[in-house]
Amino acid sequence: MSDLLAARSQMAMSLGFHILFAVVGIGLPALMVVAERRWQKTGDPVYLELAKRWSKGAAILFAVGAVSGTVLSFELGLLWPGFMKFAGPVIGMPFSLEGFAFFTEAIFLGVYLYGWERISRRAHLLAGVMVAVSGAASGIFVVIANAWMNSPTGFDLVDGAAVNVDPIAGMLNPMAFQQTLHMTLAAYVATGFAVAGIHAFLLLFDPENAFHRRALAIALLVGAPAAVLQPLSGHHSAQVVAEYQPAKLASMEAHFETGPRAPLLLGGWPDMDAKVVHYAVPIPGGLSFLAFNDPDAVVKGLDRFPRRDWPYVPAIHFSFQLMVALGTYIALIALWGAWLAFRRQDHASHRWFLRALALATPMGFIAIEAGWTVTEVGRQPWVVYGILRTADAVTPMPGLIVPFLGFTLLYCFLGVIVVWLLYHQIIRSPRPTEWSRRYSPVRADRA
Amino acid sequence: MPDPTLANIVALLLTAALAAYVLFAGADFGGGVWDLLASGPRKARQREVIAHSIAPIWEANHVWLILAVVLLFTCFPAAFARLCIVLHIPLSLMLVGIVLRGSAFVFRSYDTAEDRAQRRWGRLFAIASLLTPLLLGISIGALVSGRVVELDHGDFVARFVDPWFTPFSIAVGLLTLAVFALLAAVFLTLETTDPELVEDFRRRALLAGVSVFATAFFALVLAPGGAPLLHQGLLASTWAMPFHVLTGLAAIGVLAALWLRIYRLARLAVGVQVLCIIGGWALSQYPYVIPPDLTIEAAAAPRATLRLTIIVLLAGAVVLLPSLIYLFRVFKSGPADRPEQRAQGG
Ligand code: HDD
Ligand code: HEM
Ligand code: HEM
Numbered sequence: 178m179s180d181l182l183a184a185r186s187q188m189a190m191s192l193g194f195h196i197l198f199a200v201v202g203i204g205l206p207a208l209m210v211v212a213e214r215r216w217q218k219t220g221d222p223v224y225l226e227l228a229k230r231w232s233k234g235a236a237i238l239f240a241v242g243a244v245s246g247t248v249l250s251f252e253l254g255l256l257w258p259g260f261m262k263f264a265g266p267v268i269g270m271p272f273s274l275e276g277f278a279f280f281t282e283a284i285f286l287g288v289y290l291y292g293w294e295r296i297s298r299r300a301h302l303l304a305g306v307m308v309a310v311s312g313a314a315s316g317i318f319v320v321i322a323n324a325w326m327n328s329p330t331g332f333d334l335v336d337g338a339a340v341n342v343d344p345i346a347g348m349l350n351p352m353a354f355q356q357t358l359h360m361t362l363a364a365y366v367a368t369g370f371a372v373a374g375i376h377a378f379l380l381l382f383d384p385e386n387a388f389h390r391r392a393l394a395i396a397l398l399v400g401a402p403a404a405v406l407q408p409l410s411g412h413h414s415a416q417v418v419a420e421y422q423p424a425k426l427a428s429m430e431a432h433f434e435t436g437p438r439a440p441l442l443l444g445g446w447p448d449m450d451a452k453v454v455h456y457a458v459p460i461p462g463g464l465s466f467l468a469f470n471d472p473d474a475v476v477k478g479l480d481r482f483p484r485r486d487w488p489y490v491p492a493i494h495f496s497f498q499l500m501v502a503l504g505t506y507i508a509l510i511a512l513w514g515a516w517l518a519f520r521r522q523d524h525a526s527h528r529w530f531l532r533a534l535a536l537a538t539p540m541g542f543i544a545i546e547a548g549w550t551v552t553e554v555g556r557q558p559w560v561v562y563g564i565l566r567t568a569d570a571v572t573p574m575p576g577l578i579v580p581f582l583g584f585t586l587l588y589c590f591l592g593v594i595v596v597w598l599l600y601h602q603i604i605r606s607p608r609p610t611e612w613s614r615r616y617s618p619v620r621a622d623r624a
Numbered sequence: 625m626p627d628p629t630l631a632n633i634v635a636l637l638l639t640a641a642l643a644a645y646v647l648f649a650g651a652d653f654g655g656g657v658w659d660l661l662a663s664g665p666r667k668a669r670q671r672e673v674i675a676h677s678i679a680p681i682w683e684a685n686h687v688w689l690i691l692a693v694v695l696l697f698t699c700f701p702a703a704f705a706r707l708c709i710v711l712h713i714p715l716s717l718m719l720v721g722i723v724l725r726g727s728a729f730v731f732r733s734y735d736t737a738e739d740r741a742q743r744r745w746g747r748l749f750a751i752a753s754l755l756t757p758l759l760l761g762i763s764i765g766a767l768v769s770g771r772v773v774e775l776d777h778g779d780f781v782a783r784f785v786d787p788w789f790t791p792f793s794i795a796v797g798l799l800t801l802a803v804f805a806l807l808a809a810v811f812l813t814l815e816t817t818d819p820e821l822v823e824d825f826r827r828r829a830l831l832a833g834v835s836v837f838a839t840a841f842f843a844l845v846l847a848p849g850g851a852p853l854l855h856q857g858l859l860a861s862t863w864a865m866p867f868h869v870l871t872g873l874a875a876i877g878v879l880a881a882l883w884l885r886i887y888r889l890a891r892l893a894v895g896v897q898v899l900c901i902i903g904g905w906a907l908s909q910y911p912y913v914i915p916p917d918l919t920i921e922a923a924a925a926p927r928a929t930l931r932l933t934i935i936v937l938l939a940g941a942v943v944l945l946p947s948l949i950y951l952f953r954v955f956k957s958g959p960a961d962r963p964e965q966r967a968q969g970g
Contacts, residue, residue, distance in 0.1 A: 230650060233734060236730060236733075236734065237730050237731075238942065239683070239729055240683065240727060240729070240730040241724050241726075241730075243683050243686060243726060243729060244722055244723040244725075244726040244882040245723065246690075246722075247686070247689065247690060247719065247722055248719045248723060250690055250693050250694065251693065251708070251715055251716075251719055253697065254697060254704050254705060254707070254708030255708045255712055255715060255716060258704075258705035258706075258708050258709050259705070260702055260705075261697050261704055261705055261708075262701045262702055262705040263701075264701075265698050265699075265701030265704065265925065266658060266698060266699075266701060266925035266926055266929040267698070267929075269694065269697060269698020269701075269925070269929060269933065270698070270929070270932060270933070270936065272694045272697075272698065273691075273694050273695070273698060273936050273937070273940075274936060274940075275694075275931060276687065276690055276691045276694050276940075277936075277940040277943065279687050279690060280684065280687045280691075280940075280944050280947075280948075281943065281947060283683040283684040283686070283943070284684045284685065284944075284947045284948060284950075284951045285685055285947070287683065287684055287951055287955070288680070288950070288951060288954055291679060292680075292954055292955075293678040295954055295955075296954060340926070341926075342926040342928050342929055343927070343928055343933050344929055345932070350889055428818065468834075548802055572708070572709055572711060572712065573776075574709060574712045574784060575780065576780075580712075580716050583716075583720070584720075587720060587723060587724075591723070591727055594727075594731060597943040598731060598734055598735060601736070
């Protein structure tokens, strides 16, 4: 493994690990706050139990998110000093703002977790709201930094250095809006459906359990609206990518030849040497329509770019298809749930709906990893699109395979323990003594 | 164009963020040291006080480090790049320590109360708490000794190991560890009302205070050869003498206050002592971010970035400081015993 490949793998592994926790850090506080609010309104102890369980989960995941995020801040320099030297002054701003968001999040999470007995109910709920808001804000700021890597603005390039730096213009780069919107929605989709899926699965065996019923209702409340919006936001993303990163769009769609009436390919495996896609189902004009709202529009293919500027197409095409497929499935379930609610049917007793939800448990997270693969691998060979090559940004330190393997092992170890703890401390049905086990009628649930 | 005044202001803020990290997170790491060294009949209760004093605040305290790193790469990108290249190994190991410390700590809080699980996480938490300060200190030692220079020739050891693997750096590492342990022990005397435990932490604080003297002495002896610039800065310049006197007085003040059991005074004095040590380091190194050749001005980001960073920091402080004070008020207003225990204890 070359040092460059080791560095890229370590970065991808660290980000791929961190993002799981970051996403929960954005989504779970929202669930927690809704549960606590309902407890304060209804006095139903099940809601309190839910809020406490979720906050325990948030505590474990937040800590792992915080330490893995710290690793990332250093890795930006440890692996990509050339990138940071170039980009630090331009994208430092969103990172500084993110720093403040972390501070607020960490402070109020401390207050929330350990303050149940120490502060008033109102102050406690407010602390939860602060955690939820600052969690979303930190995600938004860091994604702005990433969007800048895709569509760099706010400086002039003179002799390979950035001059006339304008950090605000850097933050307002053209990809920033769609990426932050899509990512924030993704966090609510992934957390909402993971939680809903777990409780749906448990309801299949324990249909009367009020704990799981209420958890399911809250998780759907947070996840389903975001899931319906996500394909729309993704479609918008694709149009922005078509404009600013045509090589990435061509790789997502495995579109080798420039031309009008470009087809949308479903499935298939691209062959970069033969420049064909095997086993794909084409929809004539589909790509032209999706990218430019016009089935006859000309879509740039990879033939417009020198071969050394191509990213690795099969990974991007596959990941993109995977994300869209999962996103479509989740959105359909969300619509089904909305239909059930409209018909005033009980979600928690509809066994097919529960099964479909249980299947969706990991899907949001898989879609997130796939989506980031599209974004990051699709940007290659550039670390700052069109300006700085990844190969020129990497550290001169040799033997990078050692830290790559080291951190991979460390993260595997953490991952296993986190899953084990979550299972034992949070997901397992509470023992009847933990709250008075009773089944409340569905109507009360919806009130 | 970099602006020398703005660059100096940011350098000052960066030092302040680092000082806040050492004061607050340092005490959390020091708590891990005392967890490892817990002994005697009150072993379990010592560990409990340590855990309860750290739990609600360690993540907030930890963010000071992130703030310092972000300031460094935003405002002194060339310095960040060079530090990360030359000190890749100690910084990576420090990260391993940070990861293990934080996660072992929460795992212990949320794993079963069963003794074996608790001991296992406790041990990992404590050992990782040793590793991080040691490596942080080693990195700082390498920085002040003026050995963080990028060589494009020479073998792996010359380029990536020699800069930091020196007796002087290791002495600074040990000094850092001792300072963190001292901070923790002094703070812990105020975290419990149980007189026996207070006495335990007082003895530990005295021990740590003496270790700080010993390791500082050791580092100073090595300084003429190991860190000539620091040595000159600390001895030769005009401000050096009053500074030494103040640091020395604070250090003696800590020990005296502990001896006389005036714990609030000890806490104040230890804060002054640590600020003096960091201030002395910063002043001796001025005007370099990385001695012997990279100055604050030469490493600074363009003016627009520096100005905006300062504005953001000030605006952020308006939100942050009240929140931080609130956090400390909620949890540090009384001894951080478990609510049940308080109820029993009356
Ligand atoms: C729950 C997760 C999730 C779901 C259901 C979807 N996505 Fe997505 N997608 C992401 C999670 C995600 C992501 C991981 O959050 C990315 C990576 C970068 C970003 O901003 O969002 C992303 C990136 C991303 C990009 C690339 C943006 C860029 O490179 O800047 C496009 C074009 C789409 N998505 C399109 C879609 C479409 C058409 C979907 C239709 C169903 C869809 N996504 C569902
Ligand atoms: C899209 C990608 C990312 C998102 C959405 C994101 C979001 C978050 C969130 C919500 C947290 C709070 C901790 C938690 O709840 O678990 C967090 C922690 C952190 N993230 Fe990320 N992050 C991303 C990528 C990065 C990157 C690339 C960096 C590196 C610069 C980074 C640095 C950090 C740091 C330093 C923390 C710890 C903060 C603390 O101690 O509270 N993150 N991140
Ligand atoms: C958390 C979600 C993210 C994931 C899963 C992710 C994934 C990846 C992957 C897969 C790579 C390797 C590219 C390749 O091997 O072809 C990479 C590289 C990189 N990413 Fe991201 N990324 C994320 C967010 C971010 C953010 C928010 C930043 C902000 C600065 C960032 C900065 C980088 C850098 C500097 C590299 C190395 C250079 C390169 O290979 O392009 N990433 N990331």
